[in-house]
Amino acid sequence: LYPQNLFHEFNVLEPWPFGSVNLLYGGNGAGKSTVLRVLSYLLGCQIKAEGDEAVAARFKRLAEHTKLIWGSDRPASCRLIRSEDIALALHRVRQDNRSAAVQRRELVSRYYSAVRKWEHHLPLSDEEQSLFDHYCDRRGHHTGRLARDLTPSREEFSNGETSMQYLCNLFEPFGLYLLDEPENSLSPLFQRELAKTIEDYARFQHCQFFIASHSPFLLTIPDACIFRLDGEAPGLVASYAHLPGMRAYFDLMESIRGSFLKSDE
16 A cells, blocks of 8 residues: 555554554654655645655555544644745745845935935935935934834744744644654754643643654653554554664663763762
């Protein structure tokens, strides 16, 4: 059923019981993003063009062979959020700031050109006269309107801060969200904050999440269902402690545990 030989050894997949927070775990090429794309088609999520019609067609064919059983409630909205969507949001902030800076420079240049001509008793064009009348009083003194009218830049945070803002601004009550490695660009502290935000939205705002991730902070969200895609058989695992990636994190921290104990002394 799966393209590119994903899960090719298994003719029948056991049903996957989903919870409020569902983590898709596996190495590169294990099929995490594919599962999210298939779910997005089954759920009718609004997604941008895949960029490759052949790839999009494979996801649609997969969806035709996948059955999704609904519970009692349907989500109020559904969003697929990919890492490239977050990267595009970061690019747009920078682009908006560059455009705002150009507009500010052009406005200031036109205004002071009008002021200099007025000071030298030179005739003003209609546009220059309009600028002068708007920003100066009859004596030619600045009124302060120019500073207020200059288009401010959108505050440009770090990539991690902007990514956090972008993600959290998308979450709404009763929504269903498919997140493809949202920890990209996030520091460990922001990953921990994102995990807490997801936990709170699932518990108190009745949201449901499907997340492809390697982040230990996301994989340890309390009561999350973890589906391993690169094991002997794809499916639900009993605990994050059974995941090779989590074992690698554990072994690393154990190997440097003494350094932390000395720093606490």
